[in-house]
């Protein structure tokens with residue numbers, strides 16, 4: 001579904017590579033979490049997958065990116081929009097202002113895709129319910145709280161039913177309940193097997209519970225790529241500033257104090273953690 | 284739902300939906316007529332015989348009359364007083380001591396007031412009964428570029444946000460000791476810390492908003508649909524052409540009579 005070969009990129013007027021020889025294959029239906037410290041190039045990778053690099057941000061690009069069967073460099077943003085959906089970092093500026101109500105704002109993308117009128121409202125209602133915004137249909141998007149605007153931005157892109165959904169820190173304005181709603185919604189989309197999700201997120205506990213794969217980026221490069229259970233407990237990852245889930249931290253501390261045997265695998269979710277602490281020691 | 288900068292009253296009667304272009308044509312016709320009709324009585328007749336019944340039909344007659352009273356009446360009153368009292372060499376109709384109202388002045392005031400009444404109320408009626416987005420959609424369907432419609436609609440919503448942001452920055456700068464009072468030079472110097480974050484922030488906003496628009500397939504080529512249906516009819520189309528013809532005829536007739 002996503003295929004990146006030796007991708008390197010510099011923003012125009014800058015000499016530093018923000019993406020340095022990135023290669024990556026993602027299959028349909030995967031839920032990929034991208035983690036990494038600030039400035040690692042996570043957002044830039046998202047832009048490259050969604051086509052904003054090179055169609056919006058020019059700069060020097062090497063390598064190829066193919067998403068949903070389309071070579072990004074050869075496809076216009078207008079054509080890509082139906083196949084690749086992108087939710088950018090700041091929710092406030094994702095409200096287009098082209099329409100006056102929440103319902104119309106979500107419908108706007110569907111209108112542009114040429115979806116028949118009688119299908120638009122059911123699809124919008126379904127998506128608003130998915131992100132927990134039912135009842136807000138007639139409100140002005142600008143009158144919503146930060147968290148609600150973030151849900152709206154996500155709904156607006158999900159409603160377009162792209163094959164690949166790219167979300168850059170989509171829960172930054174959300175409380176734990178909102179974060180859970182969004183992750184659950186994304187999870188349900190990947191469960192259908194139709195949608196592939198790529199998500200940048202700092203909240204590692206949520207990545208651990210929902211992502212099927214984690215990519216850790218540092219300094220414009222991919223440092224680790226694999227199963228969340230392995231990547232998130234990798235000591236290298238913690239060293240470069242990605243951190244670790246609080247479960248992993250607690251478990252590491254317990255091992256260091258000698259409470260738990262060293263050979264026991266570190267946990268990343270609550271359930272693993274219970275097992276980690278409850279399993280009797282052999283010695 | 285409230286739409287900023289809009290007078291839309293939200294009282295759709297449901298029956299007989301009138302196409303936004305038909306309303307726009309009526310407003311345009313009345314506007315031209317207001318400027319060209321040579322008979323004073325004609326302007327008032329057009330108001331009472333066309334605009335008021337239309338307003339009543341759309342259930343905004345009360346709103347319209349109140350707005351007219353607020354905007355047009357004070358202006359008309361001063362016209363009557365000033366033109367009536369200070370018309371030089373006219374025939375007095377009423378006299379009170381040294382003051383007298385002249386017939387010619389009153390007639391001129393009546394003519395002017397009639398024109399202003401028509402211009403203001405045709406615009407008010409259009410604005411009260413028509414959602415700006417529906418009007419824009421109708422124009423886009425007739426070939427107005429999408430981008431222009433977008434700029435109009437988004438500006439209506441973003442200007443109030445821009446003001447709010449300016450106030451936030453102003454408060455923040457004030458709390459850090461920014462001078463917003465005092466001599467002019469001082470105040471201009473004080474303005475820079477307000478203007479710079481506002482402008483830089485807005486450039487970033489515009490960039491991100493452009494990305495958001497792209498992500499919503501705004502630049503996609505090909506057939507687009509719309510959530511709102513704007514029913515039109517042969518009758519309405521014929522009516523619009525007739526009004527357009529009437530407007531042209533009125534203009535030509537007026538030109539001919541002026542040139543002769």
Ligand SMILES: Nc1ncnc2c1ncn2[C@@H]1O[C@H](COP(=O)(O)OP(=O)(O)O)[C@@H](O)[C@H]1O
Nearest residue numbers: 011014018036037038039040041042043044045
């Ligand atoms: N529009 C831009 N123009 C120039 N440099 C940029 C731009 N956006 C990001 N950068 C730079 O690219 C690097 C990677 O940024 P980014 O992809 O946003 O990282 P992350 O999302 O991981 O924090 C940073 O050093 C940042 O300063």
Ligand SMILES: [Mg+2]
Nearest residue numbers: 042043089168
């Ligand atoms: Mg980022």
